[in-house]
Amino acid sequence: MDAAASAQDQPPAQQPVTRHERNWKDMVLSLLAIMVPVALMVGFYRYVLDGEEPIVVDTAPAIEAARASRAFPVLEPAGLGEGWRPTSAGFRTVEGGKSLRIGYVSPSDGAVLLIESTVPTEKLLPAELTTAARPGERTTIDGREWQSYSARPGESALVQLSPERTVVIVGTGERDDLRELADSLG
Numbered sequence: 001m002d003a004a005a006s007a008q009d010q011p012p013a014q015q016p017v018t019r020h021e022r023n024w025k026d027m028v029l030s031l032l033a034i035m036v037p038v039a040l041m042v043g044f045y046r047y048v049l050d051g052e053e054p055i056v057v058d059t060a061p062a063i064e065a066a067r068a069s070r071a072f073p074v075l076e077p078a079g080l081g082e083g084w085r086p087t088s089a090g091f092r093t094v095e096g097g098k099s100l101r102i103g104y105v106s107p108s109d110g111a112v113l114l115i116e117s118t119v120p121t122e123k124l125l126p127a128e129l130t131t132a133a134r135p136g137e138r139t140t141i142d143g144r145e146w147q148s149y150s151a152r153p154g155e156s157a158l159v160q161l162s163p164e165r166t167v168v169i170v171g172t173g174e175r176d177d178l179r180e181l182a183d184s185l186g
Contacts, residue, residue: 054087054105062089062100071098071118072165075185083107084181096123104181110173112181121166125149128168129157141182158182 059077066074069091077084088103097118104112117124125133129151136148141158149157149170157170158178167185169178 054085056085057087057089059086059089059102062091062102065091066098066100066116069098072116074100075116075167077102077114077181077184078186080104080184081107081180094119096120104171106171106173106177106181108174108177110171110177112169112171112173112177114181114185115168115170116165117168118165121161124166124168125159128170129155129159133157135159139179141179142185144182144185146182 063074063076066072084107085105086102087105088101091098091100094117097120099115099117099119102114104114106112115124115128119127129149133149133151136150139146139148139158144160146158146160149159151157151170154172155170156175156178157168159169160167160182169181171178
């Protein structure tokens with residue numbers, strides 16, 4: 001057999017597809033192949049696993065550790081309304097004293113932090129509220145005297161001073177959220 005006859009028996013070699021031969025349909029199919037699994041994973045995370053809900057923690061161990069230290073009389077939040085979710089809790093010795101810190105997501109989805117500390121007020125307030133924080137009006141909540149403070153932009157605070165400890169409630173929640181938390185302390 002000669003070379004010309006064997007070349008005719010073989011199928012022609014396929015030419016690679018050039019960029020000009022691809023169209024928008026190929027692009028859409030490629031994007032769908034990526035987007036469908038991503039959308040399924042996001043949907044599963046959000047709706048099945050409640051992925052956007054904050055992780056709730058147990059505050060009891062931190063409160064018990066604060067009580068066991070006998071550093072100060074602990075005010076425990078009790079009877080908070082529906083929608084309050086504790087997201088962090090810790091008691092530790094810090095420079096200048098001991099501090100109990102409990103973080104919440106409020107019913108209005110604001111972040112609210114309760115701090116009870118024996119750290120001297122002149123050190124605690126600038127550290128927690130910034131050096132630019134200024135006292136505002138005084139208010140009485142559940143028979144206790146509180147001082148309102150401005151804090152970082154978008155935050156407000158309530159502060160209660162006593163000889164044995166300072167209580168600070170600070171956060172981005174609505175002012176009513178801060179008052180509700182202050183009212184629940186007992």
